[in-house]
Amino acid sequence: xxxxxxxxxxxxxxxxxxxxxRGIEVDFExxxxxxxxxxxxxxxxxxxxxxxxxxxxxxxILAQATNLKVIGxxxxxxxxxxxxxxxxxxxxxxxxxxxxxITTAEHAIAMMFAVxxxxxxxxxxxxxxxxxxxxxxxxxxxxxxLGVIGAGNIGSIVCDRALGLHMKVVAYDPFLSEERAKQxxxxxxxxDELLARADFITLHVPLTDKTRNxxxxxxxxxxxxxxxxxxxxxxxxxxxxxxxEALKSGHVAGAALDVFAExxxxxxxxxxxxxxxxxxxxxxxxxxAQENVAIQVAEQMSDYLLTGAVQNALNxxxxxxxxxxxxxxxxxxxxxLGTFTGQMTDEPIKAVNVLYDGAVAEMNLAALNCAVIxxxxxxxxxxxxxxxxxxxxxxxxxxxxxxxxxxxGVFDAxxxxxxxxxxxxxxxxxxxxxxxxxxxxxxxxINIDAEVGTHMLYTTNxxxxxxxxxxxxxxxxxxxxxxxxxxxxxxVGKDAxxxxxxxxxxxxxxxxxxxxxxxxxxxxxxxxxAA
Numbered sequence: 399x400x401x402x403x404x405x406x407x408x409x410x411x412x413x414x415x416x417x418x419x420r421g422i423e424v425d426f427e428x429x430x431x432x433x434x435x436x437x438x439x440x441x442x443x444x445x446x447x448x449x450x451x452x453x454x455x456x457x458x459i460l461a462q463a464t465n466l467k468v469i470g471x472x473x474x475x476x477x478x479x480x481x482x483x484x485x486x487x488x489x490x491x492x493x494x495x496x497x498x499x500i501t502t503a504e505h506a507i508a509m510m511f512a513v514x515x516x517x518x519x520x521x522x523x524x525x526x527x528x529x530x531x532x533x534x535x536x537x538x539x540x541x542x543x544l545g546v547i548g549a550g551n552i553g554s555i556v557c558d559r560a561l562g563l564h565m566k567v568v569a570y571d572p573f574l575s576e577e578r579a580k581q582x583x584x585x586x587x588x589x590d591e592l593l594a595r596a597d598f599i600t601l602h603v604p605l606t607d608k609t610r611n612x613x614x615x616x617x618x619x620x621x622x623x624x625x626x627x628x629x630x631x632x633x634x635x636x637x638x639x640x641x642x643e644a645l646k647s648g649h650v651a652g653a654a655l656d657v658f659a660e661x662x663x664x665x666x667x668x669x670x671x672x673x674x675x676x677x678x679x680x681x682x683x684x685x686x687a688q689e690n691v692a693i694q695v696a697e698q699m700s701d702y703l704l705t706g707a708v709q710n711a712l713n714x715x716x717x718x719x720x721x722x723x724x725x726x727x728x729x730x731x732x733x734x735l736g737t738f739t740g741q742m743t744d745e746p747i748k749a750v751n752v753l754y755d756g757a758v759a760e761m762n763l764a765a766l767n768c769a770v771i772x773x774x775x776x777x778x779x780x781x782x783x784x785x786x787x788x789x790x791x792x793x794x795x796x797x798x799x800x801x802x803x804x805x806x807g808v809f810d811a812x813x814x815x816x817x818x819x820x821x822x823x824x825x826x827x828x829x830x831x832x833x834x835x836x837x838x839x840x841x842x843x844i845n846i847d848a849e850v851g852t853h854m855l856y857t858t859n860x861x862x863x864x865x866x867x868x869x870x871x872x873x874x875x876x877x878x879x880x881x882x883x884x885x886x887x888x889x890v891g892k893d894a895x896x897x898x899x900x901x902x903x904x905x906x907x908x909x910x911x912x913x914x915x916x917x918x919x920x921x922x923x924x925x926x927x928a929a
Contacts, residue, residue: 406453407448409692412692416700420700442462446468446703447463447469453478460484467703468702470698470699471494471695473493490711490713498690499551501684502630505681509630509675513674539565541565544560544568547599547602547603549602561583567583568586568587569585570591594621599626600628602630603632604779612635613635625651626654627654629655630657642668645673651673652675654676655674657681711783729766731829732769733773734928736771738856740776742824749798752766753816754801755806756809763802766813772787811830813827826840827839838897841886844886846895846897851928853901853924855921856898856923857895857912859895860894861894864917866885878908880898881899909921
C-alpha cells in the first residue's frame with residue numbers, strides 16, 4: 399500500500415508533484431493547518447505531514463496521529479512542532495536548514511540599504527504629494543564598518559555581500575576561528591570591540607539564553623553614536639524598549655527589523671518612530687526560497703517513506719535501520735561527550751579529535767562524529783542537528799579528526815573527545831555499559847564513573863578535605879537533591895573534580911555560594927538531553 403502524505407500548509411505545486419511522481423498518495427489541503435480540530439480528526443490517516451509555519455503540531459495532534467511516521471517542515475524553524483512529543487510517538491521531524499540562506503542574507507542587505515537611505519519613509523512622503531528632498535539625507539554604505547554578530551551560514555553570506563559593497567566587516571562569533579575569519583575576509587573581534595567600531599550592526603544568531611537581548615540597553619550604550627541596527631534573525635535578540643529609547647535620543651540613527659520579540663507584531667514600541675523600517679518576518683519570503691525548501695522537504699520525506707533514508711532529522715540520527723539497534727546508546731554517548739565540551743568551552747574551537755576504541759571503532763563513525771559535533775554546537779545553536787552540524791563546524795573553521803583503534807584498556811569500547819582552542823585542550827571519555835546507559839569515565843585525564851543526567855554540576859578544586867561536605871551541605875540547604883555523586887583526583891593533594899547528577903537545576907544562589915567558599919577553581923552547571 400502506497401504511503402499517504404498530507405500537505406496542510408502552502409507548498410509549491412512542484413513539491414506536491416514530487417510526492418505523486420514518487421508513487422506517494424498526497425492530499426493537498428493548504429488551509430487545513432489553521433484548523434487544529436479538523437487536523438486532529440484526519441491526521442490518523444496519514445504516514446507523512448508536510449508543513450510550513452501555519453500548522454501547529456501539538457501533543458494533542460500527535461495523540462491522534464496513529465499512522466504518522468514523519469513530519470517535514472519546509473524551512474528551518476520548528477517552533478510549531480512539539481519535538482519531544484513527536485519523538486515519544488516515534489515520529490521523525492525533518493527540516494530544511496539551508497534552503498533560504500541566500501534569501502535571508504539578501505533581505506538583511508536590503509534592510510541595510512533601506513535604513514541608510516530612509517527609503518520607506520521617503521517613498522511614503524513622495525507618494526503623498528510632498529517633495530521633501532532635503533529631509534531625507536542618507537549615508538553611504540561604501541567604506542563603512544559593518545559589525546556582523548554571528549558568522550555562520552547566513553552571516554557569512556552577509557559578510558560576502560558587504561565586502562562586495564566595499565564595506566569593512568568585523569565579526570563576533572564565539573565559534574569563529576581566525577582561519578575561517580581570514581577565509582571569508584573579515585576581522586574577528588570581541589563583542590565590545592564590534593559595538594564600538596561598527597557603523598552598521600546586523601544580527602545572525604539563533605535565540606538562546608546566551609544571545610537573548612544580546613543588544614541590551616547596556617550594549618546599545620556601548621555602540622558608537624549614529625549606528626544603524628538590522629535584525630533579520632530572531633526576535634528577542636534586541637531589547638526593543640532600550641532600542642526605542644536610543645532611537646529617540648539620537649544615539650541610534652536608524653533600525654531595520656524583520657523579526658520581533660512577539661509575533662505577529664501588531665503593536666510594538668518601535669512602530670511609528672522615524673527611520674525605523676519594519677517588515678513582517680519576510681526573511682525567507684522569496685519565490686526561490688519557498689520553492690527550494692518545498693522541493694527539498696518533499697524529496698526528504700519521499701526518501702524516508704520509500705527507502706528509510708533519513709536526512710536533516712532533528713530527533714533521529716542518520717543511520718540505517720540495522721545500525722540503529724546497535725548504535726543507539728553510543729550515539730547518545732557521543733552527543734553527551736560533545737555537549738559537555740561545548741558547554742565547558744567559551745572560546746573558539748580550532749579542532750575536535752575523536753578517539754574510538756574497541757568495538758565502537760567498527761561502527762558508523764561518520765554518524766558518531768556528527769553526534770559529537772551536534773552536541774558541541776548545541777551549546778550555542780540549538781537548531782543544529784546531526785546532518786547540519788558538520789556544515790556549521792566547517793563554516794567556523796573547525797577541523798575534525800578521527801582515530802580508531804583496537805581495544806586498549808579495561809573497557810570493551812569507549813569514545814574520547816578532545817577539543818582544542820588557542821588556550822587549551824579539554825578531553826572527556828565515556829562508554830556504554832550493558833544496561834545501555836552512557837557513562838563518563840574520564841575527565842581531564844582523571845578516572846571517574848558518572849551516570850549522565852539532565853541536570854549536572856561540574857566542579858574542579860585542589861584535593862583538600864571538606865569538598866564533599868561543602869557540596870552536600872550547600873545543595874541540601876537549597877533543597878536540591880543529589881541523585882548521584884562522583885569524585886576523582888589525579889593524585890593526593892593535586893587536581894580533583896566532582897560531577898553531581900541533580901534532580902533539578904542548581905539555582906544561581908548555589909553557584910555563588912560554592913564560588914564564594916574559595917574552595918573551587920571552577921563551578922559549572924551542565925544540561926544534557928538525557929531522555
